Structure formats: C-alpha cells, structure tokens
Amino acid sequence: MADLTVKQFNMINPFVVASSPATQGAENVLKSARIRPGAIVLRNFGHGAGGGSYIGGDPNAIYQGRPAVHSHAVGTPIDDGIASLEQYCEHVLRIKKQMDSDIKLWVSVGHYNDIPQGGDWQAQWVRQARELTLAGADALELHFNTPGVAALGGRNFDYEQLVYHCTKMIRGVTHLPVMVKLAVEGCDPIRAIERATDAGASAVGPTARWKAFTFDLNWRETQARPGGGYGGTQATPIVCQVIAEARRLGIATPMFAGGGVFGYENAARILMAGSQMVQLGAVMCSGGVGMGQRIIADLNRFMDENGYADMDALCGDALKLYNMSAEITRERTENVGRAYRQAQPDPEKCIGCGRCADVCWHGALDMQDKKAHKTDACIGCGYCFQVCPTGALCADVKTALAEPFVKRGL
Ligand SMILES: Cc1cc2nc3c(=O)[nH]c(=O)nc-3n(C[C@H](O)[C@H](O)[C@H](O)COP(=O)(O)O)c2cc1C
Ligand code: SF4
Numbered sequence: 314m315a316d317l318t319v320k321q322f323n324m325i326n327p328f329v330v331a332s333s334p335a336t337q338g339a340e341n342v343l344k345s346a347r348i349r350p351g352a353i354v355l356r357n358f359g360h361g362a363g364g365g366s367y368i369g370g371d372p373n374a375i376y377q378g379r380p381a382v383h384s385h386a387v388g389t390p391i392d393d394g395i396a397s398l399e400q401y402c403e404h405v406l407r408i409k410k411q412m413d414s415d416i417k418l419w420v421s422v423g424h425y426n427d428i429p430q431g432g433d434w435q436a437q438w439v440r441q442a443r444e445l446t447l448a449g450a451d452a453l454e455l456h457f458n459t460p461g462v463a464a465l466g467g468r469n470f471d472y473e474q475l476v477y478h479c480t481k482m483i484r485g486v487t488h489l490p491v492m493v494k495l496a497v498e499g500c501d502p503i504r505a506i507e508r509a510t511d512a513g514a515s516a517v518g519p520t521a522r523w524k525a526f527t528f529d530l531n532w533r534e535t536q537a538r539p540g541g542g543y544g545g546t547q548a549t550p551i552v553c554q555v556i557a558e559a560r561r562l563g564i565a566t567p568m569f570a571g572g573g574v575f576g577y578e579n580a581a582r583i584l585m586a587g588s589q590m591v592q593l594g595a596v597m598c599s600g601g602v603g604m605g606q607r608i609i610a611d612l613n614r615f616m617d618e619n620g621y622a623d624m625d626a627l628c629g630d631a632l633k634l635y636n637m638s639a640e641i642t643r644e645r646t647e648n649v650g651r652a653y654r655q656a657q658p659d660p661e662k663c664i665g666c667g668r669c670a671d672v673c674w675h676g677a678l679d680m681q682d683k684k685a686h687k688t689d690a691c692i693g694c695g696y697c698f699q700v701c702p703t704g705a706l707c708a709d710v711k712t713a714l715a716e717p718f719v720k721r722g723l
C-alpha cells in the first residue's frame with residue numbers, strides 16, 4: 314500500500330472534503346468523515362444552507378472523467394440552523410469529540426458577503442478566528458474562491474489586496490494553519506497566490522469554478538441557472554495550469570487545489586501538477602460517501618500500480634512534462650511523426666470504409682480494391698489513426714512519446 318500521508322500537515326491522506334452541503338453542520342461533517350479524508354472543512358454559518366448540485370447532459374460522463382457540465386447552487390435556499398458564533402463553536406466541539414482524531418477539522422472563517430454588506434466585518438472575522446481556535450479547530454480556512462468574490466472585486470475592492478489584508482489579519486490572531494482558498498476566475502491567480510503567501514498563508518487552495526451561463530437546449534424544462542458555481546471535469550486542466558505555473562515560478566507554498574474531481578484520475582492530476590492536497594467538492598454532494606471512499610481507494614491502487622511509494626513521489630511528478638525542454642519537445646514530435654508515417658494500414662483489418670482518406674488533408678491515402686494504401690505524401694499527422702474503426706491503422710505512439718523521458722531517466 315502506498316503511503317498517502319501529507320507529512321507537512323500531519324494528514325492521513327491528501328483529500329480535503331471542501332466546504333459545501335456535505336460539510337454543513339456537525340451532522341454532515343461526521344457523515345463525510347466516514348470516507349476518512351485527510352481533512353474536512355466545516356462550512357460557514359449564517360449564510361444559508363442552500364446549494365444543491367445539478368449535473369447536466371450525460372450524468373454518467375462526469376463520473377467517468379469525461380467532460381461534463383456541473384452547476385451548483387440549485388435548490389431552495391434554506392436557513393443553515395446555526396444562528397451565532399457560539400453555536401458554530403459548539404458544532405466544532407461536537408465534531409472534535411466524535412470524529413476520528415486523525416482526521417483534521419478545518420473551519421471556515423468569514424464570508425465574502427460580509428464585505429459588501431458593510432459593518433464591522435473585520436472585527437467579526439477576528440472574533441471568529443479567536444473563538445474557533447479556542448474551540449479546537451485544527452486549521453482555519455478563508456474562502457475567496459467563489460467566482461463572485463473575484464468578480465465583485467473589480468467593482469467593490471481590489472481582490473489581491475483583500476486576500477492579502479484578510480490573510481494577514483487572521484494570521485495575526487491564531488497559531489493555527491491558515492488555509493486560503495482562492496479563485497482562478499476574475500483575477501490573476503498567480504498574483505493572488507503570491508499575495509496570500511506574502512501575508513503568511515500556510516497553504517493556498519486555487520479552485521476552478523466560474524460564473525457561467527449554461528443551459529440545455531430545452532432550457533424551460535431542465536435545471537441550471539446562469540451565474541456562479543459552474544464547474545465539472547473541464548475545470549481540472551485549468552486549475553492544473555495554475556498549479557504548474559506557480560511551481561514553475563518557484564512558488565513553494567503548499568496547495569489544496571480543487572475543481573472537477575469526480576474520480577481518482579483528476580485527483581491524481583491535481584496532485585501530479587504540484588498540489589500537496591486536493592479538494593473533494595461537488596462529488597461529495599452528488600456522489601455521496603460511497604463515491605468519496607472509492608476515489609481514495611482508487612488513488613491508492615493507482616499509486617501502487619505505477620510505483621509511487623508516497624506523496625512526495627506523486628506530488629509534482631507531471632511537472633517534468635510541464636517544464637520539458639525544447640529538445641525533448643522536438644524529439645517527441647519527431648518520434649510520433651515517424652511512428653505514424655511508418656505504420657501502414659493492415660490489409661487484414663481494413664474494411665475499405667474510406668474514413669482515413671476523408672480526414673487526410675495531404676492526399677496520402679489511396680483507396681484501391683476497397684483497401685487503404687498510405688503513400689510517401691504522409692506527414693504523420695495522425696488524423697487517420699484516430700478515425701479508423703477497426704484498428705487497421707495502428708502505431709506504437711506510447712513508446713515514441715515516452716522514449717525521450719526514459720532515456721534521460723525522467
Ligand atoms: C453545492 C456546493 C456548495 C458550495 N458551497 C461553498 C461554500 O459555501 N463555501 C466555499 O468556500 N466553497 C463552496 N463550494 C465550493 C467547494 O468547497 C469546492 O471548493 C469546489 O466545489 C471544488 O470544485 P468541484 O466541485 O469541482 O470539486 C461549494 C460547492 C458546491 C458543489
Ligand atoms: S497520418 Fe496524416 S498525413 Fe499521414 S496518411 Fe494519415 S492523415 Fe494522411
């Protein structure tokens with residue numbers, strides 16, 4: 314079994330059940346604890362418990378890691394049942410008493426809606442941080458991830474300045490780790506990571522979710538509404554780009570990035586791009602405890618099967634790809650082109666459908682006697698290999714791509 318512990322934060326694994334209906338109040342936190350994640354974030358109080366999760370299009374696609382629509386914040390908004398900071402602290406105490414002691418409890422401090430509403434929100438946030446520290450939270454989380462926070466920033470305040478100011482303010486009143494959740498939309502995410510780091514954040518959580526207008530063509534009859542919280546599996550490559558870019562720039566701040574994790578593959582991608590931890594958000598809401606358990610077990614199996622002994626080995630492994638030299642890029646391009654150019658259609662498997670000739674823009678495929686023949690005009694672009702329905706066009710591209718890394722011991 315691979316060692317999934319995140320030593321820096323003394324966590325049993327890198328999974329953080331993120332703030333959502335699955336972490337609203339002690340009851341739901343304890344239910345989420347059944348998956349035995351590294352940490353759970355108790356959702357903020359006093360702002361309602363609304364927010365369901367709508368999965369559009371093909372509901373199975375999202376769980377298979379294929380691109381799919383996911384929009385949260387649907388359903389009837391209801392009260393969250395926690396009226397005061399004192400009650401919120403009672404939930405913390407109850408969770409700490411009943412939850413396995415090796416699962417960390419991060420507690421959400423403040424809410425961005427406090428800011429445009431005015432009043433002495435800074436004093437409230439400081440008081441929350443002090444009381445939650447005393448109540449036994451293992452870490453405090455500040456959330457600046459909601460796309461609305463960044464979008465609102467342009468109108469009401471400077472987003473990066475807000476992140477810096479609030480992080481520094483909370484850092485100054487607690488000895489606990491301060492986890493700062495950040496948007497990747499409506500702001501410069503790298504700059505926001507740098508500012509949170511400057512202010513003393515213990516970790517940052519770039520989180521890919523957007524404001525969006527998504528709808529089915531028969532929109533009258535289906536759910537989803539324009540606005541915040543659009544995610545889905547397509548979020549992961551975008552958050553991976555932010556993580557990898559930050560690492561390339563030498564920013565070493567630990568991360569708990571999130572967005573689009575509906576199976577172990579996207580969790581692994583976020584970790585391999587250089588994040589130490591990974592959020593489980595909508596998947597816990599719409600997939601439940603069983604789905605969370607499966608993702609953790611699947612990551613473990615993936616690591617065993619691929620020789621990743623621990624999180625140090627897995628974390629950032631794909632940065633070798635992100636940062637590959639121009640020389641490796643050239644070798645890979647040439648290798649793949651050569652593999653495609655050299656492979657000939659297998660006459661035994663060719664059924665003469667002509668799809669390959671249809672996508673060849675170099676006139677390199679002749680159809681003779683209902684069989685495809687590749688000529689010297691082939692440049693090795695690979696289009697025809699993608700459309701061949703029988704495997705008559707087949708090339709060992711995997712070896713061609715891996716070779717430049719393998720020969721350098723990467
Ligand atoms: C229904 C729902 C409600 C959410 N509510 C909050 C919230 O109150 N505060 C917050 O910081 N993030 C909230 N989030 C965002 C998650 O904590 C998490 O960062 C995000 O869902 C990760 O992306 P993913 O859903 O694609 O995994 C919510 C997400 C969902 C799906
Ligand atoms: S690899 Fe590209 S150029 Fe070569 S035959 Fe196929 S489609 Fe044509």
Ligand code: SF4
Nearest residue numbers: 663664666667669701
């Ligand atoms: S697409 Fe495949 S099966 Fe169809 S003609 Fe081309 S090589 Fe033959």
